[in-house]
Amino acid sequence: MMTCLFENYARWDIEIESGSGTHVVDSTGTAYLDFTSGIGVCNLGHCHPSVIESVSNQMQKLWHTSNLFKSSLQEQVAEKLTEFSNGSSVFFCNSGAEANEAAIKLARKYTGKSKIITFHQSFHGRTLGTMAATGQDKVKQGFGPMLETFIHLPFNDIEALKNEIDDETAAVMLEIIQGEGGVFPAEESFLLELENLCQKHGALLIVDEVQTGIGRTGTPFAYQHYQISPDIITSAKGLGNGFPTGAMIGKEQLKTAFNPGSHGSTFGGNPLAMSAAKATLDTVFEKEFLSEVNNKGNYLFEKLSEQLSSLKSLKSIRYKGLMFGLEFSEEVGPLLSLLRENGLIVLSAGPNVMRLLPPLTVTYEEMDVAIEKISTTLLESKKATC
Numbered sequence: 001m002m003t004c005l006f007e008n009y010a011r012w013d014i015e016i017e018s019g020s021g022t023h024v025v026d027s028t029g030t031a032y033l034d035f036t037s038g039i040g041v042c043n044l045g046h047c048h049p050s051v052i053e054s055v056s057n058q059m060q061k062l063w064h065t066s067n068l069f070k071s072s073l074q075e076q077v078a079e080k081l082t083e084f085s086n087g088s089s090v091f092f093c094n095s096g097a098e099a100n101e102a103a104i105k106l107a108r109k110y111t112g113k114s115k116i117i118t119f120h121q122s123f124h125g126r127t128l129g130t131m132a133a134t135g136q137d138k139v140k141q142g143f144g145p146m147l148e149t150f151i152h153l154p155f156n157d158i159e160a161l162k163n164e165i166d167d168e169t170a171a172v173m174l175e176i177i178q179g180e181g182g183v184f185p186a187e188e189s190f191l192l193e194l195e196n197l198c199q200k201h202g203a204l205l206i207v208d209e210v211q212t213g214i215g216r217t218g219t220p221f222a223y224q225h226y227q228i229s230p231d232i233i234t235s236a237k238g239l240g241n242g243f244p245t246g247a248m249i250g251k252e253q254l255k256t257a258f259n260p261g262s263h264g265s266t267f268g269g270n271p272l273a274m275s276a277a278k279a280t281l282d283t284v285f286e287k288e289f290l291s292e293v294n295n296k297g298n299y300l301f302e303k304l305s306e307q308l309s310s311l312k313s314l315k316s317i318r319y320k321g322l323m324f325g326l327e328f329s330e331e332v333g334p335l336l337s338l339l340r341e342n343g344l345i346v347l348s349a350g351p352n353v354m355r356l357l358p359p360l361t362v363t364y365e366e367m368d369v370a371i372e373k374i375s376t377t378l379l380e381s382k383k384a385t386c
């Protein structure tokens with residue numbers, strides 16, 4: 001088919017036309033269970049009623065003013081983000097890459113240094129800065145030269161970090177669970193030592209919570225599973241439940257580094273985006289809601305482990321809350337296609353990892369259906385290749 005679009009996405013041959021909760025329907029009327037949430041975005045499921053109501057109300061009032069004006073909506077969302085994190089100031093933008101760009105700029109300006117350490121297999125975005133920060137060569141091919149001030153180290157390797165971090169280091173940036181890189185969690189001891197090293201060398205600790213934040217792992221932000229206190233937290237994806245928005249949250253002492261004119265975004269903190277974020281956070285940050293995310297994650301893990309125990313090609317299941325990575329000894333691409341044919345949409349994370357990011361509102365019945373589809377599809381495909 002002729003297309004007027006740049007072909008920078010390997011798109012599936014499906015057009016989703018509508019969605020509700022965990023369900024989506026394509027242009028041919030075929031229904032699917034969506035265990036991707038639009039790549040970790042619709043954490044409250046598709047077309048969540050309270051988000052619809054909040055955005056619809058705002059739509060009738062005002063769409064855009066600019067950051068020349070005060071905004072009580074931005075204040076309310078910022079209050080919520082700081083109440084549920086250790087930060088005290090928020091900068092709003094429109095995407096994960098922009099939130100990370102803001103973090104990189106803030107770290108440079110606050111410390112007066114430029115060296116930033118990130119990790120192999122990390123993913124931080126597609127802008128020139130965040131692409132350079134990303135620890136995956138495939139993302140960079142053809143776009144060089146890269147910004148030179150990023151150093152990439154093996155993940156969870158504290159010795160490598162000890163050898164590299166010095167007083168010239170502005171920041172260490174990492175995902176608490178590497179999402180695009182294969183659903184690999186940071187180890188607790190690594191995080192604790194990493195924080196100590198940052199403090200010793202006057203380097204800021206930046207956690208990229210673009211994928212892991214907004215309840216995905218069963219806490220408001222994933223770093224809260226550990227006794228660490230990052231200087232900067234970045235957020236996007238789930239923040240607007242599908243309405244594009246991002247945020248960078250910083251600790252109190254960083255506030256003075258951003259003054260009028262030092263950074264900005266025309267659309268950042270747009271009223272429609274803020275109305276979506278407000279409604280989203282009002283639900284997701286509720287204690288009972290988050291404890292259910294943990295319960296559901298444990299249930300999904302137990303059932304998947306049980307049902308797939310005879311599958312030799314399954315090497316491990318990694319999960320926290322409702323962020324899952326099933327690692328196989330073979331490429332998962334063909335399995336993803338078979339699952340779609342059977343009405344379940346899941347993701348990959350690298351060649352061998354099947355990633356599940358269901359809406360946090362997923363029901364136990366929907367999980368049972370998905371587990372059944374995964375086990376029958378995977379076990380049958382094994383039979384067919386034996």
Ligand SMILES: Cc1ncc(COP(=O)(O)O)c(C=O)c1O
Pocket residue numbers: 095096097098100123124125126175179180208209210211212236237
């Ligand atoms: C951890 C992480 N950081 C940053 C990004 C980039 O976000 P965006 O695509 O909104 O720019 C992503 C997107 O997948 C991500 O997973």
